[in-house]
Amino acid sequence: YQRRVRGKLAEGLGLVNVAVDNIVAPNYSDFLKEQARSIKSFVVEIEEQLELVIMKYKRRNETSDSLNKVSCIYHDFKPMNKDKRRLIHELAEHYKITTQSFDPEPQRNVQIRVDYQSLVPGVKLSQYMLVKRSFVGSSKPVPKPVSGGSRSTAGEPPQLRSLVLEDPKKVADSWEEMCDEE
Numbered sequence: 190y191q192r193r194v195r196g197k198l199a200e201g202l203g204l205v206n207v208a209v210d211n212i213v214a215p216n217y218s219d220f221l222k223e224q225a226r227s228i229k230s231f232v233v234e235i236e237e238q239l240e241l242v243i244m245k246y247k248r249r250n251e252t253s254d255s256l257n258k259v260s261c262i263y264h265d266f267k268p269m270n271k272d273k274r275r276l277i278h279e280l281a282e283h284y285k286i287t288t289q290s291f292d293p294e295p296q297r298n299v300q301i302r303v304d305y306q307s308l309v310p311g312v313k314l315s316q317y318m319l320v321k322r323s324f325v326g327s328s329k330p331v332p333k334p335v336s337g338g339s340r341s342t343a344g345e346p347p348q349l350r351s352l353v354l355e356d357p358k359k360v361a362d363s364w365e366e367m368c369d370e371e
Contacts (some may be wrong), residue, residue, distance in 0.1 A: 215283070215312050224276045225318045233315050235277055238264070239284050239301070246303045261304040265291075268298045277301070283310045 217225075225232045246262045253259075266277060274290055277299045281288045287302040312320075 215310065215314070215317050217283070217314055217317060218279055221276065221279050221314055222318065224272070225314050228273075229315065229318075231273065232276070232280070235280060236313050236315055238266075239281065239286060240309050242301065242303045243284065243286075243307050243309060246307065250305075261302050264301050264303070266299045266301070268292070268296045271297075274299050280314060283314070284308065 242262060242264045246259070249262070250258045274297065278288045278290075281301055285306045285308055287304075289300050289302075290297055291300055292298055
């Protein structure tokens, strides 16, 4: 059952050539979800920067011989307000990136440290919110798929099942919770 749900998630996110077992339901905090709703462009920008630094670290170590490999790479973000710094700290945990804030206000900024453990999560926050919005964030219910013209009779189960919530305004805490309601 879990494999089928993860397969639907991968398909919905447009992920190709990804092992279905590597897709784990994200456990993003309410704070991160709220920030993704209110300042989506900033969240996407930070995700791109985190991914870029991880790729830079991996590329550098792939092309280096054993004597020239680096143990970590640091990246400093520009000074920003407390909520944006908190967003970076919390989001970086999902990338297995360590963070630290420096300098007094108003020049306080976040520095990240990328190392061999750092990785891009299977489902980024922006992807999670996009898919979640398509299921529960719209004002009208998501239409159920048509089963190619064949209709099931009263005793037969429907050929296709979908992740459609009866109450489209209800927000599920996890993918499992959404799937349990099928």
